[in-house]
Amino acid sequence: MENQDRREFTFLGSGGGGRGNNNDFLRGGPHTKLMMIKEVDFFSNSTSESARNNNNKPHDDELHDETAVKDIGSSTHQVSDPAGVNTGLNLHTPSSGMLKSAYDQEKPNTELIRLRGELDRLHDENGKLRGMLDQITKSYSELQGQLLMAMQKQAQEYHQGQKVEPSGMSSQTIAAQQIMDPRPLTALDVNDPSVSDDNKTQELSVSLSNTMEVMSKERDRHMIKVPRKQTCTEDGLDQSSQSWGSPKSPKLDEAKGEEQAPEVPFRKARVSVRARSDAPLISDGCQWRKYGQKMAKGNPCPRAYYRCTMAVGCPVRKQVQRCAEDKTILTTTYEGNHNHPLPPAATSMANTTSAAAAMLLSGSTTSKEALTSSGFFPSSMPYVSTMATLSASAPFPTITLDLTQSPSCNPMQLLHRIPSPSATFPLPLHGVPPQLLGHPMYFPPKLPAPQVLGQRHSHTSMVETVTAAIASDPNFTAALAAAISTIMRAPRSNDGSTNPTNGVPAGLPGSPQLPQSCTTFSTN
DNA sequence: CGAATTTGACCGGCGC
DNA sequence: GCGCCGGTCAAATTCG
Numbered sequence: 230m231e232n233q234d235r236r237e238f239t240f241l242g243s244g245g246g247g248r249g250n251n252n253d254f255l256r257g258g259p260h261t262k263l264m265m266i267k268e269v270d271f272f273s274n275s276t277s278e279s280a281r282n283n284n285n286k287p288h289d290d291e292l293h294d295e296t297a298v299k300d301i302g303s304s305t306h307q308v309s310d311p312a313g314v315n316t317g318l319n320l321h322t323p324s325s326g327m328l329k330s331a332y333d334q335e336k337p338n339t340e341l342i343r344l345r346g347e348l349d350r351l352h353d354e355n356g357k358l359r360g361m362l363d364q365i366t367k368s369y370s371e372l373q374g375q376l377l378m379a380m381q382k383q384a385q386e387y388h389q390g391q392k393v394e395p396s397g398m399s400s401q402t403i404a405a406q407q408i409m410d411p412r413p414l415t416a417l418d419v420n421d422p423s424v425s426d427d428n429k430t431q432e433l434s435v436s437l438s439n440t441m442e443v444m445s446k447e448r449d450r451h452m453i454k455v456p457r458k459q460t461c462t463e464d465g466l467d468q469s470s471q472s473w474g475s476p477k478s479p480k481l482d483e484a485k486g487e488e489q490a491p492e493v494p495f496r497k498a499r500v501s502v503r504a505r506s507d508a509p510l511i512s513d514g515c516q517w518r519k520y521g522q523k524m525a526k527g528n529p530c531p532r533a534y535y536r537c538t539m540a541v542g543c544p545v546r547k548q549v550q551r552c553a554e555d556k557t558i559l560t561t562t563y564e565g566n567h568n569h570p571l572p573p574a575a576t577s578m579a580n581t582t583s584a585a586a587a588m589l590l591s592g593s594t595t596s597k598e599a600l601t602s603s604g605f606f607p608s609s610m611p612y613v614s615t616m617a618t619l620s621a622s623a624p625f626p627t628i629t630l631d632l633t634q635s636p637s638c639n640p641m642q643l644l645h646r647i648p649s650p651s652a653t654f655p656l657p658l659h660g661v662p663p664q665l666l667g668h669p670m671y672f673p674p675k676l677p678a679p680q681v682l683g684q685r686h687s688h689t690s691m692v693e694t695v696t697a698a699i700a701s702d703p704n705f706t707a708a709l710a711a712a713i714s715t716i717m718r719a720p721r722s723n724d725g726s727t728n729p730t731n732g733v734p735a736g737l738p739g740s741p742q743l744p745q746s747c748t749t750f751s752t753n
Numbered sequence: 754c755g756a757a758t759t760t761g762a763c764c765g766g767c768g769c
Numbered sequence: 770g771c772g773c774c775g776g777t778c779a780a781a782t783t784c785g
Contacts, residue, residue: 519758521777534776548776 500582501562501629503552510549511561514575515539517547528553540569558633585628 504511517535525532530551537545545565552558563582571579 520779522759523775523777526774532775546776 498586499562499564499627500585501560501627502578502581502632503558503560503629504632505557506559507557508559509533510535511559512574513561513578514572515545515567515579525550530556537565537567539567539571539575543568555633560629562627581630585630 502511510517515537516539518538519533520536521534522531523534528550530553532548532550535547535549537543537547543565545563545567547564548560548562550560550562552560563578564586566583566586567575567579
């Protein structure tokens with residue numbers, strides 16, 4: 230209960246776990262406790278007795294005890310009553326005295342035998358589970374390989390197709406689908422449109438997370454094959470990887486040692502969320518532990534560093550910093566992919582960042598060239614410049630979702646501020662295109678759960694709104710992908726800015742008001 | 754007293 | 770090579 234309370238408290242944004250991640254895990258909850266009780270029950274009668282008084286004791290204990298009595302009864306050939314309850318009446322039979330002593334002597338033995346049998350059974354079960362795990366791992370590896378091949382093939386085909394097909398909305402849609410569709414071979418089942426209840430939604434988000442990891446792994450493999458320094462973009466990605474995966478960190482070193490752990494490759498893109506908040510943190514449903522704070526250059530406000538502590542070794546980190554110009558604006562930069570299931574309150578933000586990061590990374594590898602070399606940027610560019618900021622001046626790709634322009638935080642107002650490039654443009658919360666219902670990036674927009682209070686509620690609302698917008702709007706994703714590709718492809722000058730005259734197809738609406746090399750989408 | 758935060762030190766990357 | 774800067778670590782401190 231105390232643990233629960235603490236968890237609840239930290240969920241509201243007051244910070245992460247203990248000094249060590251292992252402690253975080255062990256502090257964790259009923260699961261750990263249950264396992265411990267089970268072990269005690271199997272190996273120690275006396276402890277089992279004491280554990281029985283524990284309120285948290287699982288019902289298994291009583292069942293075991295009951296069956297133990299039954300076993301004893303059968304092994305001593307005593308007859309229990311028809312209901313299967315040993316009433317002790319057998320003690321009054323003519324040989325009751327002998328039987329009683331035999332009972333007393335045999336009780337430990339039979340108990341031991343029973344426990345051994347139970348142990349054997351558990352061993353068998355364990356073996357079966359191991360086998361299943363091996364099989365799943367094998368399938369996973371196979372799927373990864375297939376996915377990689379499929380993605381490469383798609384990119385090639387699309388590239389060829391673009392040389393024939395003129396630019397336009399159709400190509401835009403295709404390109405967007407290529408960028409946005411990570412699921413040719415995995416997680417197909419979870420995209421069933423019929424999946425709609427809350428539990429399924431949770432599973433869905435988890436599966437997306439896993440899918441993303443598959444993607445990231447494949448991308449990483451792909452990038453390994455590509456000669457380094459081939460493009461400035463990939464160079465930049467490598468840098469970002471270095472900068473976030475601290476070579477000093479023992480944990481990350483271990484992860485790297487394990488044949489490029491899945492989370493490492495994904496730590497290449499950042500997703501920033503700008504929102505107005507007086508609170509020091511925006512509640513995003515995750516548990517965070519603050520591990521550092523620094524004064525960043527050019528900003529009087531310190532930058533705080535947080536690490537996700539919801540699972541051991543979760544690679545997700547975030548930076549929180551107030552805007553120098555407007556201190557009511559809080560910029561939260563997420564990086565990495567959660568390696569654990571998320572609570573419902575956290576899935577929206579995680580999905581948003583995952584989707585944005587996936588788009589960044591997708592654009593940087595397979596589809597980038599296809600998109601940028603084919604006049605992909607049509608008249609939708611004005612729409613592009615309404616939602617997010619994409620920075621190429623940083624050594625790593627960063628996408629910023631700007632939620633500060635929606636003071637009322639009314640989802641519909643926010644959506645209405647999005648200029649629609651076409652009359653058929655669907656409102657994300659209402660008209661979800663059928664093809665998106667099965668899309669891995671699409672999550673049925675769930676309106677904010679009452680998990681946060683006051684201002685935080687409104688920010689969660691905004692987050693979910695943006696998530697819904699990103700997830701459900703093919704035009705936005707396509708346009709965003711286009712913008713990302715532009716930035717990625719455009720060569721950088723020495724000061725880190727892109728050259729607008731190079732690498733951007735003619736006729737592309739620029740971003741005249743952009744600072745430096747940013748293509749800007751803003752919410753107003 | 755344990756958990757969470759603070760903060761100075763340290764490290765690597767990068768530009769000059 | 771040196772200094773700056775961003776990011777991380779971990780001992781010290783604070784908090785509940």
